[in-house]
Amino acid sequence: MELPSSLLMFISSRHAEERIVAHLRAHGFDDLTLAQGRLAARVAEGGSRVTELAEAAQITKQTAGFLVNQLEKGGYVERVPDPTDARARLVRMAKRGRAAQACAREMELIVEREWEQRLGVRRMRALRESLENLREITDPYL
Amino acid sequence: MELPSSLLMFISSRHAEERIVAHLRAHGFDDLTLAQGRLAARVAEGGSRVTELAEAAQITKQTAGFLVNQLEKGGYVERVPDPTDARARLVRMAKRGRAAQACAREMELIVEREWEQRLGVRRMRALRESLENLREITDPYL
DNA sequence: CCATTTTAGTCAGTGACACTGACTATATGC
DNA sequence: GCATATAGTCAGTGTCACTGACTAAAATGG
Secondary structure: OOOOHHHHHHHHHHHHHHHHHHHHHHOOOOOOOHHHHHHHOOOOOOOEEHHHHHHHHOOOHHHHHHHHHHHHHOOOEEEEEOOOOOOOEEEEEOHHHHHHHHHHHHHHHHHHHHHHHHHOHHHHHHHHHHHHHHHHHHOOOO | OOOOHHHHHHHHHHHHHHHHHHHHHHOOOOOOOHHHHHHHOOOOOOOEEHHHHHHHHOOOHHHHHHHHHHHHHOOOEEEEEOOOOOOOEEEEEOHHHHHHHHHHHHHHHHHHHHHHHHHOHHHHHHHHHHHHHHHHHHOOOO
């Protein structure tokens, strides 16, 4: 075994992440950091609580709160009171956040297509299937 | 596409990384951080220069130098003068570093075997081949 | 063979982002 | 209605990434 599979996965996933960040920067979302982006990607359609985001991203709620503040200042998300719980507030994507999301997905798709071209449709599908399969034993927040 | 392949790769690679860190901690290598470990993993058999390590890990040489200092304090690596270049010093694995390396490889292998059990030998081999293939277009420091 | 440029590495300063611990306010359960 | 759990914040700390400026040695090239 030259390199472990996990390291090979790390290499390619980081490559994709860097491409996405560069794409966002090039389109005016240059105040968005990697950590902020990772968290923003977890915000649900109807809004998410800070604590939920923290769990999903596997960071403490303090860190998540800090990142949400930055995202709020940047106009990417907004906070609204949670009607069902006076302690909580819901984090929702704002207009700029949705635009950034769309921008990120664009590059995500481009990379995905590049990989498919490299491997061919059959092997790309097999790759995705295996990765999804492994996720069931590797994703603690499935 | 439910989740992009790159994110699936990130999930599993992080899982493996966490297992390795936990294994190291459990065996007394509890002062070793993730960043230090990633750098230490790149130290070549005959020794490496700080600048080489920085390039391979894609960090600045200042950051690499800082991490090597920590590793040196922890007894994981040692620095010796480079006989071929008076400006440079070679970073070599020390005894404790080799022990930690062996410990990390242990868990690396365990995870690899778990994945193989999950996917079966055939699909695991196909996964590795595809990942190695993709590496050629995603690894800037191949 | 000396002047210029490149390269190895350090020092100093800053910023992002992770952590723990302590705290307030609200909700929930017996 | 009291004890406990939960949502979130505040304060403080540590790691690790960055840039910029620097020294010293090596390589290059008239």
